[in-house]
Amino acid sequence: MNPSPMSEPSQNAATPPAVRDADADHRFRESARRHGWDPDDPWVGGYATWEWRRSRHAYDDLFTSVRGKKVLEFGCHFGGTAVVLATLGAEVTALDVDPMYVELAQLNAERHGLSDRIRVHHVPDTTAMPFADREFELVSCNSVLEYVPPERLPAVQREIDRVLAPWGFIVILGTSNRLWPVECHSRRILMNYVPRLLRPLFPGRSIYSVFPWELRRGFGDYVDISQQDRGRxxxxxxxKMGLSRPRLMAFSATNRLLGPLGMHVGCVSPTITMVLQKRGEGGAGDG
Structure with a gap:
């Protein structure tokens, strides 16, 4: 039977992550500078704090608890989300295709005193990850799938499906939505509407953006639990993320309009928010 995706609130609220190892913090800062990053930038040294204030709510008893679960952080960047997940009690495996981010994520875990709960891997080819079938109970994709070249995305989605256990979850956050005229990460106007075949002709970092239906269908046999209770x-x-009252009212009104169409507001926002649950054995996605 399908386990309920909802859970009772946790009785033990986790304390926010804090830097606990001065030596590891020094090594993190030196490594960041060596790679051309400012360790005092809130998107570098303070990224875990930002993720705690925002994205933690997607993992902290909103639909399930990550406490004690084996979680894959797909595309770990500086390790901010991995630190949050480990602080919430998850056993985290984090990966990235870029060895620089792997180095910094490992040091970030150490400086937060969480190296015993976070394993970081360099995985150059995410269509063939070095993990067993059904190894993880949840996969976090936070601001990462829009950086996967479109021709590789279906294979990456099938591989994520392979390593996720039956009835496991995929949490998609901060993913640039190709429906919007402004690309959310670069703030470039109309770049999302450039045909993908022509994208290499334009300078700048490759951010491909994705359509919400590519995510909804591409992993295989999954249910979008974000649609439950009409997207509530x-x-x-x-x-919980702190959206202002006027924006929250507009957000809620849009959600009500989308309900009869079988959609929710997370599908049409500038960044896609979606929680997918694997139906039993799942299966290969579209592509």
């Missing part, structure tokens, strides 16, 4: 889960998530 996404509205509640945005409220």
């Amino acid at each position: 889960l996404i509205v509640d998530l945005k409220a």
Whole structure:
């Protein structure tokens, strides 16, 4: 039977992550500078704090608890989300295709005193990850799938499906939505509307953006639990993230309009928010 995706609130609230190892913090800062990053930038040294304030609510008893679960952080960047997940009690495996980010994520875990709960891997080819079938109970994709070249995305989605256990979850956050005229990460106007075959002709970092249906269908046999209760889960998530009251009201109204169409507001926002649950054995996605 399908386990309920909802859970009772945790009785033990985790304390926010904090830097606990001065030596590891020094090594993190030196490594960041060596790679051309400012360790005092809130998107570098302070990224875990930002993720705690925002994305933690997607993992902290909104639909399930990550405490004690084996979680894959797909595309770990500086390790901010991995630190949050480990602070919430998850056993985290983090990966990235870029060895620089792997180095910094490992040091970030150490400086937060979480190296015993976070394993970091360099995985150059995410269509063939070095993990067993059904190894993880949840996969976090936070601001990462829009950086996967479109021709590789279906194979990456099938590989994520392979390593996720039956009835496991995929949490998609911060993913640039190709429906919007402004690309959310670069703030470039109309870049999302450039045909993908022509994208290499334009300078700048490759951010491909994705359509929400590519994510909804591409992993295989999954249910979008964000649609339960007419998308209330996404509205509640945005409220916990601190969305202003006027914006939250507009967000909620849009969600009500989308309900009869079988959609929710997380599908049409500038960044896609979606929580997918694997139906039993799941299966290869579209592509």
